[in-house]
Amino acid sequence: MMTATYLLNLVLMLALVAGMAVGALWLARKLQPGLGGGRKEGLVRVVDAVPLGTMGRLAVVEFGGRQLLVAVSRGRIELIAEAPLGSDFADYIGDDK
Secondary structure, X not given: OHHHXXXXXXXXXXXXXXXXXXXXXXXXXXXXXXXXXXXXXOOEEEEEEEEEOOOEEEEEEEEOOEEEEEEXXXXXXXXXXXXXXXXXHXXXXXXXX
């Protein structure tokens, strides 16, 4: 009889702790921007990014009515090109005449 009571208490406490953990994760996701939950539209938006090797990435970022093509590596971010929103980067890259 005492073993059944102990097991029942153990199961109830385990369910309580699991529920508290899930609730804390849900709350953290809702309150912290950048974790996906209630994120509002910000000033900066990453449109697309592709990996370059093991440590690098090429990204298109929208900021201030412009699109910025940036190369991101472990210790450096370098602007490659910029264009007005909605334009094609092909017009801004390559021919430096």
